[in-house]
Structure formats: structure tokens, C-alpha cells
Amino acid sequence: MSDTEVRAQLREIFRREGLGDSTTVLQLLSQLIPESLQEEWLDQMAEADKKGCPESFVDSLPRVPKSEISPSSSCSICYVNYLNDGYPLVVRLPHCGHDFDLECLSVWFSKSTSCPLCRDDVLSHRAEVDTSQVELEEDWGMYG
Amino acid sequence: MARIAREYKHIQATLGSESSLVVSLEPIDGDLSRWAGEIRGPTGTPYEGHTFSLRLVLGDRYPTTPPQVTFARRSMPHCNVNYETGSICLNILTPEHWSPAWDLLHVLEAIIQLLSDPEPDSPLDIDLANILRAQDRSAYYGLVNYYLQS
Numbered sequence: 001m002s003d004t005e006v007r008a009q010l011r012e013i014f015r016r017e018g019l020g021d022s023t024t025v026l027q028l029l030s031q032l033i034p035e036s037l038q039e040e041w042l043d044q045m046a047e048a049d050k051k052g053c054p055e056s057f058v059d060s061l062p063r064v065p066k067s068e069i070s071p072s073s074s075c076s077i078c079y080v081n082y083l084n085d086g087y088p089l090v091v092r093l094p095h096c097g098h099d100f101d102l103e104c105l106s107v108w109f110s111k112s113t114s115c116p117l118c119r120d121d122v123l124s125h126r127a128e129v130d131t132s133q134v135e136l137e138e139d140w141g142m143y144g
Numbered sequence: 145m146a147r148i149a150r151e152y153k154h155i156q157a158t159l160g161s162e163s164s165l166v167v168s169l170e171p172i173d174g175d176l177s178r179w180a181g182e183i184r185g186p187t188g189t190p191y192e193g194h195t196f197s198l199r200l201v202l203g204d205r206y207p208t209t210p211p212q213v214t215f216a217r218r219s220m221p222h223c224n225v226n227y228e229t230g231s232i233c234l235n236i237l238t239p240e241h242w243s244p245a246w247d248l249l250h251v252l253e254a255i256i257q258l259l260s261d262p263e264p265d266s267p268l269d270i271d272l273a274n275i276l277r278a279q280d281r282s283a284y285y286g287l288v289n290y291y292l293q294s
Contacts, residue, residue, distance in 0.1 A: 076244075076245040077147070077207065078147050078150075079147055079150045079151070079154075079247075080150070104244070107208055108208055108244050111208060114243075116243045116244050116245040117245050
């Protein structure tokens, strides 16, 4: 694509949606820098965007049964009462005990690793579990 | 219903009490992504007796991302505020320190707190910060007063 075409496309995107869809804009902008650097640049952008919790962590969070949800409690992210939903999907963070809608928390954890209420780094506790498993396996190797 | 619409209801229900330093907080032209706020200066500071205007802009991903908050241009002399542009240096407004559990009223309360407790170690106004670093609070307040009167 020539520079003129790239500029025309950028102009089109800005007119259509402003800065809303930054992925497309970034991909187009990357074509204006030398080809050898393009991929590296996009990779760095993707990397800077991540920083959240792996999806497997969010999936592994314990659900709070409906019977244990108090009628007055609500999600601190969307401010909606849990029981407004007939089938509330509420999860509790294992270490600090704060609870949230699964949907709200997974959006937050795609960008962050801290509890919205107490800032506890939720991934810091997981590491301990991982090491213990490694040691266990080594023991098995020695004596087994 | 989006979270900000719930906030709006809550704001309408709680604002207006005499004791609060938050005077008003309203969406601009009914657009819930752009808000105008007014706060009173805290007592015991040179800001006392003055009212300050703020602009709050919410991105599509709010409350996952923090709102962008600025004072009106050339209205706020403070070591953590750029006097010309009104931009504010406050850690809870950065993506790293923001929490989605906070709302616009929390943000205004935090800014009022910042007026009482200036942070000279992360300054946007170097001159005011240097005066504070020299432990000269009365000179700092004198200069703030001078700006506010002019």
C-alpha cells in the first residue's frame, strides 16, 4: 500500500469512528515505518496492552452460590444488586474474599491483576501454589 | 443499564447537602461521557471561599479505565496542577492505580483531598513545588492566594 492510500484510509477511519478502534489505526500506522520494524512494533503494542490475569485464573475462581448472596449486596464494579439477576454469576477472590460479578471482574482482570477493592495482587498468591507443586514432583522423582 | 447511568442516579440523590464540598456534578448536554463539576476549596487552605470548575471525560471503557479530569484553564494554582492547561497529577487517575470500584464522586473527593495535601514530589508546577519542598507552607499559600486574587 502506498503512503497516500494509508493516509486516505486513516482519514476515513477517523471520520467514521474517531479514535475508537485503535487496533486498525495502529496497524495502518505501522505501515508508515520501515517493514523490518513493523512486526516488532505491533508485538510491543500487544505486549503493553496485556498485563492482566490469564483467562484460566478467572475461570478457576470459586463461584458464590445464590443461597449465600445477601439481598443487599451488589457488585462494586457495575453497582448492580447481585440478585437483580435471577441467575447471578458471582465469584469470590480466594485470598481477600471480595466478591464481584464474574463478567465485570473478567473485564477488569484482562487489564489488571489487583483486587478492585483492596488492591491485593491476586497473582502473587498463585506463585506459592505453583512452587509447591514443582517441589512435590521433584520428591517423587527422588524417592519414587 | 450502564454503570454511569447508575452513578448519575446516585449523584442526583446525594448532591446538594450543605456539608459536601462537591457543589455540582452534571453531564454536559445530557451526554454521560462528558461531565462538568464544581467543588469548594477545603477549609483551612487558601482555596477556602473559592469555587473551582472541573471537566471529566469518560472513555468507552469506563469504569475499567479512569476518567480524564482537568480544572478549568488558568484557574487552579497548585503544585500538582498545570496552571495553563488545568491537567492534574493524581495517582488514582492513572491506569496503573485506578480501580473500577471508584466513581466520579470518589474522584472529586480525592481532588479536594489533593487541595489540602499538595504532593511536591510529583509536581506539575515546579516553582510551587520547590517552595513546598523548602518547607515554606506560608510562602506557598501566599503565592496561591496571589494567583487566586488576580
